[in-house]
Amino acid sequence: MKPHIIALIDCDSFFVSCERVDNPALQNQPVCVMTGGGSKGIIVSRSKEAKLLGIKMGMPYFQVQKTYPQAICLPARHHRYAEISRQVMSVIKTFTPDVEEVSIDEAYADLTGLDAVYKTSYADLINKIRRQILTKTKIPVYRDKLKELEALAIKNL
Ligand SMILES: [Mg+2]
Numbered sequence: 001m002k003p004h005i006i007a008l009i010d011c012d013s014f015f016v017s018c019e020r021v022d023n024p025a026l027q028n029q030p031v032c033v034m035t036g037g038g039s040k041g042i043i044v045s046r047s048k049e050a051k052l053l054g055i056k057m058g059m060p061y062f063q064v065q066k067t068y069p070q071a072i073c074l075p076a077r078h079h080r081y082a083e084i085s086r087q088v089m090s091v092i093k094t095f096t097p098d099v100e101e102v103s104i105d106e107a108y109a110d111l112t113g114l115d116a117v118y119k120t121s122y123a124d125l126i127n128k129i130r131r132q133i134l135t136k137t138k139i140p141v142y143r144d145k146l147k148e149l150e151a152l153a154i155k156n157l
Contacts, residue, residue: 005111007126009092009133012142014105015045018084019074021138026072034061035076044076087137095129 011017015033020026030050034041041061053068064071085104092099098110109129115122130141 003112005115005122007109007111007122007129008102009107009109009129009141011088011105011133011139013045013047014085014139015076015081016047016050017139018077018081020047021084022080030055030068030071032064032071032073033076034073036061037075041073041075043073084137084139088133088139091133091136092129094132095125 016026016031019031019033026047028049029047030053031047032043032050032055033045035044036042039062043055043057043059043061043064046055046057050068050071053071055064055068055071061073064073081104088105089099089101089107092107092109096109096111096114100108102108111122111125114125118125118128120128133139133141
């Protein structure tokens with residue numbers, strides 16, 4: 001039996017990326033999204049810049065505010081993230097109908113045989129999917145997450 005080629009597509013810093021869709025001025029800024037609201041907020045998503053500052057997942061908002069006053073902390077807007085997630089998933093489904101959504105920002109996509117359909121390698125096909133997600137939804141799917149990857153070959157599925 002031919003191995004199945006499954007891509008794991010994982011949007012990084014998804015909540016922050018969604019906030020950047022609606023407010024491009026947040027690009028290149030240390031941005032965090034928190035749930036819990038106000039002083040009870042807990043950090044649940046961080047931009048690369050926020051990670052580099054040293055802000056950790058699960059850190060309380062009051063601590064971030066005190067230690068990293070330059071950080072921009074936004075309250076989570078789950079309804080909006082769900083909306084953008086649906087857009088991302090529908091872009092993936094234009095490549096293959098066989099998509100298993102794992103979470104709001106992650107999906108497995110069965111690409112088996114699509115190298116022949118698109119006349120390209122699986123690695124290029126994954127890049128094409130990545131670029132299309134970025135073009136259509138402005139949500140980045142980082143390459144290092146995808147690696148070669150995440151075209152995992154899973155045998156005898
Ligand atoms: Mg993710």
